[in-house]
Amino acid sequence: MMYLEIKNLEISFPTPKGKYTAVRNIDLEIKKGEIVSIIGHSGCGKSTIMNAVGGMLTPTKGTVTINGQPVKGPGPDRGIVFQNYSLLPWLTVYENIFQAVDAAVKNKTRDEKKEITEKYIKMVGLSSHREKLPKQMSGGMKQRVAIARAFAINPDMLLLDEPFGALDALTKGDMHIELLKLWNLENRSKTIIMVTHDIEEAIFLSDRIVVMTDGPAATIREIEELHLPRPRNKKEIVSMPEYKIIRERLLSLLMDKVEIDQADFYQAAEVEVG
Structure with missing residues (x-):
């Protein structure tokens, strides 16, 4: 049995224009002691998934279970x-x-x-x-x-919602080290789920990276596994072939949206000029 299991999760909200679906068809299993990052563009439901795991949002459909028990609200285990x-x-x-x-x-x-x-x-x-x-x-x-x-x-699990997003690059790097030090001191027993926009941060910290599609009705596009050795040294891993491959892969997945948006922009501009 997996420590955390998310099955067929959907989170929807009523709006004056009808139902708004933030995420749908989310299936994710996380082992005890894993560090998993969730990345994607703004509005792709990253924090929505985290809030469902934290018990602050109730699923519209599907289930979230920890150690086989359904999440019914916030608790000291998270x-x-x-x-x-x-x-x-x-x-x-x-x-x-x-x-x-x-x-x-x-x-x-x-x-x-x-x-x-x-x-x-x-x-x-x-x-x-x-x-x-x-x-x-x-x-x-x-x-x-x-x-x-x-x-x-x-807690058994740490939920980190863009925890280092407001920090400068040097301070952010220091905080990555501090987080991993604490995780190691706890014998890597704590499960960590982190929402981030930072690809390098996700690669350095994570065992797996969940890439989301764009919202609304966002879902998981791909899950990338990392096999970089631990403990990790930033200077060393950036020169490793796997680091470069996974970084390029993640950039490619996230840049697809930017390229599509640019194409739409230029197409709309041509129509307007015409």
Whole structure:
């Protein structure tokens, strides 16, 4: 039995113009401990699928099951990291993480929860910043807090929705390393699903990459498997033949839409001029 199974998933919403179908016919199986990225153009339903796995959206059709149990809502077995960090602005680094641990971890004493909080603050290199408020931190530091908080509640699965999209390239690279360090420290037991627009990010982090068709009524176009060795070194893997092949493959799949849109644009321009 797979850890996560999505079968014939459809998510639709009522609108004044009728039913809008965001995704349809989604079939996906993910093993325990896998890192899977979902990529595609804006509006292709990436976040919709993630929200269904997180229990924040109810399927119109189909099922989402974890360990054979249907997802009926959010739960502490799934930690979520958003692009906007979602930190409470009036709480310090320590307090943002401790509050999450205190709410989600029920079988620990207060002292044990404090130890967990300190452990993950140290893991992401923020011990000297533990008393800072979010407004006193850079984007990269805030994202470290968000990731530390997600790991600290000890979920079985991490759902990452464009977690590094707002960061500069150097900070983003650092955060990739921090994420994999935490994943490795947990013996690669946590399943990670990430939504991203960044092909290089997806290749560096993932075991498999799910490529979506364009919406509405988006579905899975292809699933690409990666066999790059772990642990991964960015300088080394970019020169590997498989890296270059998979990168070109993904670019080709995603550029099809751009070429079609450009052709439509020029055709429309010719008609207008005519």
